Amino acid sequence: MADSNNKINFCTSSPGKIILFGEHSVVYGKLAVAASISNRTTATFKEVEGDVFTLNLPKLGYCETFELANLQSKLDENIPLKKKISKQQTDLGTVGLVDIDALLELSGKDVNFNASVEQSDAIRKALHAFFFLFRGILGTTLVNVPPSTLEIDSELELGAGTGSSASFCVTLAAAFIQLLKQRTPPGYRVSKHEYRNFTFDGSLESFSEKEKIIISCWALHGEKINHGKPSGLDNSVCTHGAILQMNVRGFLKHEGGFQCMDLNIKLSVLLINSGVSRDTKSLVSKVRSLKARHEGVINLILNSMEGIAEKGVLTLQKLSDLEKAKASDKDIRSLYTVLEELFDLNHGLLSTLQVSHEKLEHIRAITAGFGLHTKLTGAGGGGYAIALIPPDYPVNVLPECINQLEANNYQTRQIYLGGEGVNVKQLS
Ligand SMILES: Nc1ncnc2c1ncn2[C@@H]1O[C@H](COP(=O)(O)OP(=O)(O)OP(=O)(O)O)[C@@H](O)[C@H]1O
């Protein structure tokens, strides 16, 4: 919203995620189940006086000021389109017609723009994503970026398996879409004249389903900077929230192959940080090369993982039905036993794919001592583990388990799954 001085001030935000079933196997088109978590990434956009744009990334200790005119000039360059596609065939919403590899290459060169000091790999990747989304989302439009500050902060730990990079890309893409909406009066042309016209249908207070699909699509491609070839699971959960099932082969017949599950359950897990940092891209390539060496064997494992995810979906749905019907504790317990066993089976197979870590196994052993079932979540190799906390778990035992984990330097946090996806709030 423009404040009393007609300035644009808003924040966009999106959740992190955990994967319940199907990390890694989802990369090969198998079914996976993931959920949003309450920790979020927030982008705060504030229009200021002057002729500069300041980008602040406190999680990386990075803050840089750009001359607005120099930044704006990047939007004058053409967006690379796929062969045989003309500008008149494209608009903001036709992400699929953009030559993403060429745009990634172009925006990769922007990383050194203004760089006055040596940048860490994490900063370079974040800047690459920033310029990629900046050019991609705003490059076909008539927007003029006002003098402003953009701060992107997060409650998520970076590089630990809770989707910080997807949440970063979703939040940033949402901020650019929101900027565009606020700089374009209703009914006005959004696209540059050579491009097909594009109109927004959402209000300034929320994102429409169409806008969410555009945000998620751009975030998926931005994720390529961190992940190489992401499956689309992380950006979908961070955009749409809730607990969702996804299969990139698209048999679920929903846009992007995902479906938000309509569940009437309050699922809780203990997030446990192994404290071991790792890199999603290299873990995904590790599995890929194992698969290349033992194709037949690894395919069987991936199929088993899909079987686990399918059973996970059915069990969650049954659980939701039983909760609605106020079924007996005994019936509900038997379904939690199934989920616990699926956690163990899924972790075992991930470990066979060589993406566990001795600290993750240690965490599993500690939690098993307290009757909890735990699996790695995300790419593995370190990062977070999740322990399922069933509703009948004795309340006095959980603090004991947490004490034992923390005595071993594993930080913990109990969370509930599901919850709102990407959103926008006006600031006064
Ligand atoms: N709030 C943020 N500010 C700046 N950069 C961020 C932020 N969040 C994520 N990033 C970028 O994302 C990178 C982390 O991505 P990575 O895929 O390794 O971890 P993750 O997304 O937390 O894990 P996973 O994909 O397994 O869930 C960081 O190095 C940084 O470049």
Ligand SMILES: C[C@@](O)(CCO)CC(=O)[O-]
């Ligand atoms: C390991 C992986 O399955 C999940 C990372 O959060 C990779 C992906 O889905 O792109």
